Amino acid sequence: xxxxxxxxxxxxxxxxxxxxxxxxxxxxxxxxxxxxxxxxxxxxxxxxxxxxxxxxxxxxxxxxxxxxxxxxxxxxxxxxxxxxxxxxxxxxxxxxxxxxxxxxxxxxxxxxxxxxxxxxxxxxxxxxxxxxxxxxxxxxxxxxxxxxxxxxxxxxxxxxxxxxxxxxxxxxxx
Amino acid sequence: xxxxxxxxxxxxxxxxxxxxxxxxxxxxxxxxxxxxxxxxxxxxxxxxxxxxxxxxxxxxxxxxxxxxxxxxxxxxxxxxxxxxxxxxxxxxxxxxxxxxxxxxxxxxxxxxxxxxxxxxxxxxxxxxxxxxxxxxxxxxxxxxxxxxxxxxxxxxxxxxxxxxxxxxxxxxxxxxxxxxxxxxxxxxxxxxxxxxxxxxxxxxxxxxxxxxxxxxxxxxxxxxxxxxxxxxxxxxxxxxxxxxxxxxxxxxxxxxxxxxxxxxxxxxxxxxxxxxxxxxxxxxxxxxxxxxxxxxxxxxxxxxxxxxxxxxxxxxxxxxxxxxxxxxxxxxx
Numbered sequence: 077x078x079x080x081x082x083x084x085x086x087x088x089x090x091x092x093x094x095x096x097x098x099x100x101x102x103x104x105x106x107x108x109x110x111x112x113x114x115x116x117x118x119x120x121x122x123x124x125x126x127x128x129x130x131x132x133x134x135x136x137x138x139x140x141x142x143x144x145x146x147x148x149x150x151x152x153x154x155x156x157x158x159x160x161x162x163x164x165x166x167x168x169x170x171x172x173x174x175x176x177x178x179x180x181x182x183x184x185x186x187x188x189x190x191x192x193x194x195x196x197x198x199x200x201x202x203x204x205x206x207x208x209x210x211x212x213x214x215x216x217x218x219x220x221x222x223x224x225x226x227x228x229x230x231x232x233x234x235x236x237x238x239x240x241x242x243x244x245x246x247x248x249x250x
Numbered sequence: 251x252x253x254x255x256x257x258x259x260x261x262x263x264x265x266x267x268x269x270x271x272x273x274x275x276x277x278x279x280x281x282x283x284x285x286x287x288x289x290x291x292x293x294x295x296x297x298x299x300x301x302x303x304x305x306x307x308x309x310x311x312x313x314x315x316x317x318x319x320x321x322x323x324x325x326x327x328x329x330x331x332x333x334x335x336x337x338x339x340x341x342x343x344x345x346x347x348x349x350x351x352x353x354x355x356x357x358x359x360x361x362x363x364x365x366x367x368x369x370x371x372x373x374x375x376x377x378x379x380x381x382x383x384x385x386x387x388x389x390x391x392x393x394x395x396x397x398x399x400x401x402x403x404x405x406x407x408x409x410x411x412x413x414x415x416x417x418x419x420x421x422x423x424x425x426x427x428x429x430x431x432x433x434x435x436x437x438x439x440x441x442x443x444x445x446x447x448x449x450x451x452x453x454x455x456x457x458x459x460x461x462x463x464x465x466x467x468x469x470x471x472x473x474x475x476x477x478x479x480x481x482x483x484x485x486x487x488x489x490x491x492x493x494x495x496x497x498x499x500x501x502x503x504x505x506x507x508x509x510x511x512x513x514x515x516x517x518x519x520x521x522x523x524x525x526x527x528x529x530x531x532x533x534x535x536x537x538x539x540x541x542x543x544x545x546x547x548x549x550x551x552x553x554x555x556x557x558x559x560x561x562x563x564x565x566x567x568x569x570x571x572x573x574x575x576x577x578x579x580x581x582x583x
Contacts, residue, residue: 113402113437133416135407136395137348142409150366164409174327176399195462206398206437 088116094223095120099127102172104201106193107176107221109203109213121174124202130171134164136180142156144190169198179207180218186214193220215235252471256297259290259482260460263452267534268444268554269298270485272422273417274492275533277583278443278526280401280423282386282434282551282558285448291426293382295373299339299380301482303487309333312370313377314360319418326417338379340372340421344388349397355411368415387432398425402443443526444551445558447571492537499536501528501543508581509548511577515577549578 090116098108110117125131132238145163152159157190164173175181188203201221259266283291307314309330320327342351353371360366366512383389400406406419425442427434451457506528513523527538530551535543557570
């Protein structure tokens with residue numbers, strides 16, 4: 077990765093800029109959506125983690141009990157009173173929830189996330205969108221986040237003609 | 251019964267080469283095997299896993315964690331000493347439930363002691379080994395999603411049934427399937443670094459030899475394995491040497507240029523074609539004990555690295571392998 081190389085075409089820098097802006101106020105800005113998997117997106121996620129903000133990954137198979145919280149049966153039965161277990165959305169307060177395969181996200185889960193963003197949200201969303209062609213994250217989420225359609229895949233326009241040296245990775249921060 | 255030795259598999263050189271490359275550099279991201287039934291696909295993958303040197307893992311760790319994993323995931327693996335264990339080879343059946351794949355609440359312990367414990371699933375078992383999926387194009391969509399996520403992130407995150415668990419799950423994905431029986435989602439296909447086509451051998455000699463070897467193996471699998479032990483040891487030495495050399499293998503700029511030219515000539519989607527081509531050529535050079543990657547390495551891996559990344563051309567109904575061969579002729583003319 078040489079610093080002397082000219083800045084790469086803009087999508088990567090846009091994504092970087094959006095990430096920095098998003099991190100100034102994750103909950104207020106709602107989130108960002110990163111389209112296209114690859115080393116560029118991994119680098120962005122690495123940047124995100126390096127900032128020290130709490131980051132949790134929400135698997136697509138999350139259930140309501142873990143997402144929204146519910147009764148902790150084992151503890152409740154043992155203690156003889158209802159004990160509530162916190163859900164992922166509470167646990168991530170002040171942090172960032174990463175949603176992989178956002179283009180495949182179940183609409184019911186998308187609805188719950190949207191509702192959580194509307195009522196005093198205390199987290200930001202990072203949608204990882206691996207869609208191709210018309211696939212994309214649910215509109216209910218896209219309209220609630222500040223930054224979307226950030227291209228960070230290696231193909232489709234980011235590099236039209238690969239230059240020598242492009243293989244070695246590129247300098248995200250330009 | 252002793253397993254079928256890797257070196258005793260007749261022909262299928264491209265598949266064997268791809269599997270060895272994946273063994274040298276697991277970061278290449280798995281091998282997809284297209285082709286006829288009964289061509290030794292699962293035998294070859296199984297044989298390779300059996301041949302590789304044992305991994306050293308934390309004793310009794312259900313995830314087979316290494317020392318590095320232990321540092322990254324202190325909650326999931328014990329603190330026991332390191333012990334050798336065979337390289338895992340896990341079959342993922344098409345009908346597997348999500349619970350079985352991801353892991354789930356250990357019901358027995360929950361009922362007996364009221365304790366909320368995680369029972370690891372197939373993804374945990376496959377960590378640092380091979381995950382083999384036969385007829386992968388028939389795999390249900392929700393399982394494909396789950397695999398894509400784990401294969402991309404290298405860890406399995408479970409948030410259900412009151413459990414919140416995160417454990418490492420890095421494996422070499424080996425898929426096999428027949429494209430005529432259903433398309434593979436492009437995103438899944440893209441995860442595979444290499445793809446190979448296997449055909450039923452077309453010459454009588456090979457077919458007879460296969461029958462001979464299978465008969466010998468069925469008669470006395472131990473004796474058969476012993477007879478091939480030396481050949482297998484040779485393969486193991488190549489893989490071992492390849493792994494050690496991989497980091498120091500260099501690629502001249504001229505070869506990188508050719509790789510890029512080739513990808514442009516065949517019209518490969520995105521840049522992942524070049525990247526895989528480069529990595530695979532490097533792994534092959536390491537396997538062969540070369541210090542630098544040469545054009546021959548590039549040519550040898552090009553079909554498997556690019557075959558599944560070609561944009562469909564409605565005006566060109568030529569098969570992808572033929573298109574790559576044509577491009578190879580042009581670029582290396």
